[in-house]
Amino acid sequence: MHYHYWEKLPQDKIKETVFQALRDNVNYKEENVLGIPATYLDEKVFSQDEVFLKEAPFISALVQNANHIGCHTLGTSEKHFKGTQEIERRLIEICAVDILKAKPNDVDGYVASGGTEANLQAVWVYRNYFQNIKNATLDEICILTSEDSHYSVDKASNLLVLDLYKIPVDKKTRKLSKSDLEKIVQGAKSEGKKHFIVFANMMTTMFGSVDVISDYTDVLEANDCSYKVHLDGAYGGFYYPFIEGETDLNFGNPAISSVTLDAHKMAQAPYGTGVFLIRKGLIDNVHTKEASYVSGEDCTLIGSRSGANAIAVWMILVKHGPYGWNEKIYLLQKRTKWLCEALSKLKVAYFRNERSNILTIDSSYINEDIANKYGLVPDNHTTPLWYKIVIMEHVTIEKLIPLVASIRKYKRHG
Numbered sequence: 001m002h003y004h005y006w007e008k009l010p011q012d013k014i015k016e017t018v019f020q021a022l023r024d025n026v027n028y029k030e031e032n033v034l035g036i037p038a039t040y041l042d043e044k045v046f047s048q049d050e051v052f053l054k055e056a057p058f059i060s061a062l063v064q065n066a067n068h069i070g071c072h073t074l075g076t077s078e079k080h081f082k083g084t085q086e087i088e089r090r091l092i093e094i095c096a097v098d099i100l101k102a103k104p105n106d107v108d109g110y111v112a113s114g115g116t117e118a119n120l121q122a123v124w125v126y127r128n129y130f131q132n133i134k135n136a137t138l139d140e141i142c143i144l145t146s147e148d149s150h151y152s153v154d155k156a157s158n159l160l161v162l163d164l165y166k167i168p169v170d171k172k173t174r175k176l177s178k179s180d181l182e183k184i185v186q187g188a189k190s191e192g193k194k195h196f197i198v199f200a201n202m203m204t205t206m207f208g209s210v211d212v213i214s215d216y217t218d219v220l221e222a223n224d225c226s227y228k229v230h231l232d233g234a235y236g237g238f239y240y241p242f243i244e245g246e247t248d249l250n251f252g253n254p255a256i257s258s259v260t261l262d263a264h265k266m267a268q269a270p271y272g273t274g275v276f277l278i279r280k281g282l283i284d285n286v287h288t289k290e291a292s293y294v295s296g297e298d299c300t301l302i303g304s305r306s307g308a309n310a311i312a313v314w315m316i317l318v319k320h321g322p323y324g325w326n327e328k329i330y331l332l333q334k335r336t337k338w339l340c341e342a343l344s345k346l347k348v349a350y351f352r353n354e355r356s357n358i359l360t361i362d363s364s365y366i367n368e369d370i371a372n373k374y375g376l377v378p379d380n381h382t383t384p385l386w387y388k389i390v391i392m393e394h395v396t397i398e399k400l401i402p403l404v405a406s407i408r409k410y411k412r413h414g
């Protein structure tokens with residue numbers, strides 16, 4: 001596979017790139033900058049010792065405290081932080097082009113506070129798009145999604161005052177029913193809905209399940225509905241695209257207009273680090289002209305945000321490189337397969353999408369002691385039906401063996 005922007009870099013090159021970017025940013029100590037409500041982190045609390053920081057590019061970025069307010073793929077941005085903004089632009093192109101198959105310079109985006117914000121941003125853009133471009137009224141717009149979707153879709157419905165329609169899924173396969181989808185769409189139309197914001201999934205948080213985009217688009221087009229598709233890859237975005245086999249869950253699929261990624265999950269970046277990506281020409285629908293004191297104004301939900309988060313994700317990706325990243329995901333897949341085979345031998349019921357490192361076990365095979373001992377996550381804490389295991393970097397086979405033994409013992413003796 002040819003990669004346009006993503007390459008593996010040696011540590012010295014990574015350090016020099018970050019430190020040069022920081023030098024290209026404003027220097028509060030040497031420049032007479034008086035109008036910005038910002039400065040370095042408080043020196044009385046956070047060390048700015050040069051000997052320590054010269055070997056720590058990410059910590060240096062935290063200390064220098066760049067504000068990446070705005071969306072830097074659009075053009076004009078705050079000049080005081082132009083150095084680290086360029087690293088964020090590089091990161092957006094890596095994610096959009098080299099991971100999600102967009103054409104170069106065809107996607108806008110920014111590093112958000114996480115998947116929830118990025119999902120809210122997408123729904124906000126499309127609500128305004130339908131109002132601005134299609135002259136829709138608020139009660140003509142709605143959200144359409146699977147019942148397995150992340151709760152951020154419920155937040156979006158509440159905050160943006162949009163009706164939400166959820167499609168039931170099969171409890172064993174976690175697939176939505178096209179016949180149910182058809183009924184729900186027709187019912188929504190009878191209630192006056194004309195424009196649909198599709199909230200689709202690339203690995204749901206609880207099950208790692210994946211939506212088929214054509215299920216939505218076939219039904220919506222057959223019913224003469226206008227729509228925009230957002231893909232929630234908050235969990236799967238740094239995992240699913242690296243599994244062998246074809247997928248249309250990327251910008252190569254013309255039906256998909258935006259994607260959420262969450263770097264603080266599989267990419268192991270600091271918490272508070274998501275990525276929002278959207279095709280050119282759409283994010284202008286949330287352009288906040290009232291932010292006139294901001295160079296380039298603002299079209300992000302969050303406003304001010306730390307440039308250090310973008311630097312962290314860029315550093316992680318170029319440290320591994322694309323082939324290193326593929327090897328990392330390959331190893332996690334092998335561990336997940338090992339656990340699947342062990343549970344299958346015990347005849348324990350579980351769900352797993354074959355391209356996922358999430359495995360969800362039927363709660364009848366897990367008691368409270370096992371759940372607490374191994375930190376298993378229930379689908380709900382009141383009457384759990386499923387318990388989730390996520391094969392992360394630290395979850396080795398040596399750590400899975402005792403879990404399998406505990407389940408075997410419980411199954412045998414109940």
